[in-house]
Amino acid sequence: MFFGHGTDNARDESAALVLHALGLKHDDPRLYARRVGVRGQQCARQLIERRIEARIPAAYLTGQTWFAGLPFYVDSRVLIPRSPIAELIERGFAPWLDPGAIRRVLDVGTGSGCIAIACAKALPRARVDAVDISRAALEVAARNVRRHRLARRVHLIHSDHFSALGAERYDLIVSNPPYVGAREYAALPPEYRHEPRLALAAGRAGLDSVRVLLEHSRAHLRAGGALIVEVGNTERAVRRVFGELPFLWLQFERGGGGVFMLATEQLPAVPGRGGAGRVRAEYTR
Numbered sequence: 001m002f003f004g005h006g007t008d009n010a011r012d013e014s015a016a017l018v019l020h021a022l023g024l025k026h027d028d029p030r031l032y033a034r035r036v037g038v039r040g041q042q043c044a045r046q047l048i049e050r051r052i053e054a055r056i057p058a059a060y061l062t063g064q065t066w067f068a069g070l071p072f073y074v075d076s077r078v079l080i081p082r083s084p085i086a087e088l089i090e091r092g093f094a095p096w097l098d099p100g101a102i103r104r105v106l107d108v109g110t111g112s113g114c115i116a117i118a119c120a121k122a123l124p125r126a127r128v129d130a131v132d133i134s135r136a137a138l139e140v141a142a143r144n145v146r147r148h149r150l151a152r153r154v155h156l157i158h159s160d161h162f163s164a165l166g167a168e169r170y171d172l173i174v175s176n177p178p179y180v181g182a183r184e185y186a187a188l189p190p191e192y193r194h195e196p197r198l199a200l201a202a203g204r205a206g207l208d209s210v211r212v213l214l215e216h217s218r219a220h221l222r223a224g225g226a227l228i229v230e231v232g233n234t235e236r237a238v239r240r241v242f243g244e245l246p247f248l249w250l251q252f253e254r255g256g257g258g259v260f261m262l263a264t265e266q267l268p269a270v271p272g273r274g275g276a277g278r279v280r281a282e283y284t285r
């Protein structure tokens with residue numbers, strides 16, 4: 001068994017599955033005075049068997065996970081949220097940015113919408129554009145935007161990176177893009193095969209998406225803005241290949257790493273507006 005989708009141990013996952021089977025929440029007071037009937041037992045057993053035998057991550061079995069203290073619907077159309085960027089969002093990106101000065105945010109590769117939605121909650125004066133190349137992922141994100149009643153401030157856009165954004169500029173571009181290299185992808189535990197390949201695989205070295213972000217973000221950032229990107233284990237390749245850039249690698253109290261920040265002025269000058277070519281229509285607005 002591999003635990004890497006929001007929990008790091010069997011006990012927490014078992015608890016999530018059993019509570020889901022019994023229709024209870026983890027803070028439900030009935031939890032401590034409950035006789036479990038035959039149907040509840042069967043349902044819990046079935047979920048646990050699917051987790052063990054089919055190696056399906058628990059969040060896909062329950063359809064729910066948490067990110068930055070908020071609940072999100074998830075299914076196999078989207079990556080299960082787990083980015084350490086949650087910690088930055090909860091602090092409104094302080095001390096790196098002034099939360100009150102962030103008015104426009106772009107989330108590239110929004111998946112379930114978790115980063116975009118958490119940003120909108122943490123920065124109540126900000127408008128957030130959230131792009132993804134996967135229409136299936138955008139359907140899940142739309143469900144989460146509705147659930148959190150943020151349709152007025154979180155806009156979902158079908159786009160290959162920046163392609164559908166025209167000349168829009170933002171105070172903050174944040175992204176947890178695909179960054180798994182080919183060899184690493186082939187060696188991932190079975191749990192990861194249930195996640196969309198598009199959400200993980202990023203070419204031979206895992207740099208395909210990061211490269212686009214580094215080359216095109218400056219054209220979409222305002223002066224004094226910042227790009228924040230998670231690259232996980234691909235940090236070493238990023239340092240090697242883009243060694244001339246003055247990355248600030250951020251530290252996290254709750255663990256995790258591989259997240260860099262660059263100010264607008266530290267990014268490479270613009271090779272031409274519009275991103276990686278294929279222009280996509282707007283998804284919802």
Ligand SMILES: C[S@@+](CC[C@H](N)C(=O)[O-])C[C@H]1O[C@@H](n2cnc3c(N)ncnc32)[C@H](O)[C@@H]1O
Pocket residue numbers: 078079080081082083108109110111112113114115131132133134137159160161176177178179198199200209
């Ligand atoms: C690692 S997942 C991150 C999802 C979500 N932001 C999170 O943190 O859980 C990367 C996302 O990028 C999307 N993606 C992949 N290639 C893309 C591209 N060329 N343009 C826009 N989005 C892309 C995938 O569909 C996927 O939803």
